[in-house]
Amino acid sequence: MTLTTIDFFVLILYFAFVIGIGWLLKKKVTTSEDFLTSGRSLPVWITSLAFIATNLGAQEVIGMCASGAKYGIMTAQFYWLGAIPAMLFVGVFMMPFYYGSRARSVPEYLKLRFDEKTRTFNAITFAVMTVFSSGISMYALGLLFKLVLGWSFTNSVLLSAAIVLVYTYLGGLTSAIYNEVLQFFLIVLGFAPLSILAVYRAGGWSGLQERLPAVMTSTWKYMGSASENPMGVEWFGMVFGLGFVLSFGYWCTNFLVVQRAMAANSMSAARRTPLVAGFPKVVMPLIVILPGVAAMALLKMDVGFTLPMKGGSYDYTQTMTQLMAQFYPSGMLGVGLTALMASFMSGMAGNVTAFNTVWTYDIYQSHIRKGAPDSHYLMMGRMATIGGTLLSIGTAYVANLYNNIMDLLQLVFGFVNAPLFATMFLGMFWKGATSTGAFVGLVSGTSAALVTLTLTVAEGKGGWLGVVHEFRSALVQSFWVAIIAWTTSFVVTIVVSLLTKPKPISELKNLVWAATEMPATGHEPWYNRPGALAVAVAVFCILFNIVFW
Amino acid sequence: MGLGLILTVYGLALPGIRPPLTPEVNVNLYSGAAMALFGAVMLVLARRGRA
Numbered sequence: 005m006t007l008t009t010i011d012f013f014v015l016i017l018y019f020a021f022v023i024g025i026g027w028l029l030k031k032k033v034t035t036s037e038d039f040l041t042s043g044r045s046l047p048v049w050i051t052s053l054a055f056i057a058t059n060l061g062a063q064e065v066i067g068m069c070a071s072g073a074k075y076g077i078m079t080a081q082f083y084w085l086g087a088i089p090a091m092l093f094v095g096v097f098m099m100p101f102y103y104g105s106r107a108r109s110v111p112e113y114l115k116l117r118f119d120e121k122t123r124t125f126n127a128i129t130f131a132v133m134t135v136f137s138s139g140i141s142m143y144a145l146g147l148l149f150k151l152v153l154g155w156s157f158t159n160s161v162l163l164s165a166a167i168v169l170v171y172t173y174l175g176g177l178t179s180a181i182y183n184e185v186l187q188f189f190l191i192v193l194g195f196a197p198l199s200i201l202a203v204y205r206a207g208g209w210s211g212l213q214e215r216l217p218a219v220m221t222s223t224w225k226y227m228g229s230a231s232e233n234p235m236g237v238e239w240f241g242m243v244f245g246l247g248f249v250l251s252f253g254y255w256c257t258n259f260l261v262v263q264r265a266m267a268a269n270s271m272s273a274a275r276r277t278p279l280v281a282g283f284p285k286v287v288m289p290l291i292v293i294l295p296g297v298a299a300m301a302l303l304k305m306d307v308g309f310t311l312p313m314k315g316g317s318y319d320y321t322q323t324m325t326q327l328m329a330q331f332y333p334s335g336m337l338g339v340g341l342t343a344l345m346a347s348f349m350s351g352m353a354g355n356v357t358a359f360n361t362v363w364t365y366d367i368y369q370s371h372i373r374k375g376a377p378d379s380h381y382l383m384m385g386r387m388a389t390i391g392g393t394l395l396s397i398g399t400a401y402v403a404n405l406y407n408n409i410m411d412l413l414q415l416v417f418g419f420v421n422a423p424l425f426a427t428m429f430l431g432m433f434w435k436g437a438t439s440t441g442a443f444v445g446l447v448s449g450t451s452a453a454l455v456t457l458t459l460t461v462a463e464g465k466g467g468w469l470g471v472v473h474e475f476r477s478a479l480v481q482s483f484w485v486a487i488i489a490w491t492t493s494f495v496v497t498i499v500v501s502l503l504t505k506p507k508p509i510s511e512l513k514n515l516v517w518a519a520t521e522m523p524a525t526g527h528e529p530w531y532n533r534p535g536a537l538a539v540a541v542a543v544f545c546i547l548f549n550i551v552f553w
Numbered sequence: 554m555g556l557g558l559i560l561t562v563y564g565l566a567l568p569g570i571r572p573p574l575t576p577e578v579n580v581n582l583y584s585g586a587a588m589a590l591f592g593a594v595m596l597v598l599a600r601r602g603r604a
Contacts, residue, residue: 010559010563013559014556014559017556193556193584193587193588193591197580197583197584197587201572201574201575201578201580204575205574205575302574307574308573308574309574330572330573330574331572331574331575331580332572332580333570333571333572333580333581334570335560335563335564335570335580335581335585336560336580336581336584339556339560339584
């Protein structure tokens, strides 16, 4: 792929914009809360777009397009089943506790609800996860730009890291969030034309259905058994593994996304953040997955579309970039590549800002230096931004040496987020959940995930202590690791809680269902009422499922 | 909107620059126009919101 002057111009314009946003916001940052939590000042349309943009990293964009090519439109279940129900749940039921408790982070909520050790366990596992995730993002960017553009791995990694560091160091979370909104629009405007062109060239949706096996253009029909579809998943694993445990574990407890809602300027805005985000989230498969499906149809037509081979099959990870190279002229190619760069950077910045908040408040302030003046924590937040970025760069280089680290990351999400959701769910909705129960449950769930991973194999990976079971695919393995982790955490938390003493209800105000007055919204118009908005998103999502049945 | 205008002008100034798989479509012109329109709508909504 060769870039021309206008392509570079678009890229440089984007870099100037994101740094400019950071620069303009610098003077508004005067306290650690301004830097790390945006001072809870942002309107709902900003926080809702940031909510999905921070998750829309380039691994997702490239990965979803690749999965669309490999598995078909069934990949959309990662959005419709794997995100929407959990987003609705967190907005309607969990945000009153996150926001109402005045916690500055998810680990801090755990401290208020349970105790310091539960908070610390989550803070450490989360911090490690975000650094890994950010580093993997940089690694994937470096690899892609080396492969597609011939840029050096080091230059790609350092350039993207430097730009993210500048705007997050200057403007903190607010800068990251505003840039995520910019990045969202860039991603949509950069990739939507590709989807339209690819599907148009393949003969429209009916053309795809004619040229591809029926399983590639259906979301639910071939989920009766794992052997019926290329993903190797049946409906139970999909609904409970992806749709419940992994999905709720991520969208309801991962501070990376929850932080965006917690930055909103009111309780109503915080609750509506994931709900408003639900509308564009439902449509995203048409932008990122559909081009991959169309690519497979184009390969069967004699139109000149090609995809490189790798190990005897198509190199699906190159689907998005090959579509861009063959459908976009210079000019729009610059926009597409900038959108790809933007998606990498939004994922990276999201992880860095979540890391620096958890480090500063949940680890440094709680255990290393308590009671310092706020200016000290503001300085620490900035230092943590630099430190987090440097650690991410290091992780990117480690990933370059040992590329199976990406497989490990996929599973880390399962054994950090899945048991945490059980802890959060019980903590928020059962006043009888005790601090001891929560801690033992969380550690047990995490351990159960690790044990499952070391005793099972999928696609030749795992089973380091022995092989008790072999899964059909790595995807199915990750579902079952998450199901086992969640179930263990849930059961152990309940059993231990019943044997230990809970906190008195007087200490649980705004932390648990029985001690919290839900905000009244009956007088609001429907679009300001979380319940009504959730129903609207659910209906919208169900319609898409019906259309693509 | 600015990016849309740049692409639209580029598409008008150099209409011969076409992608290999859809040579009948001036992608820069149409995408640029769509982006510029979208940007204009956002600008109007933002100004109304502030008013």
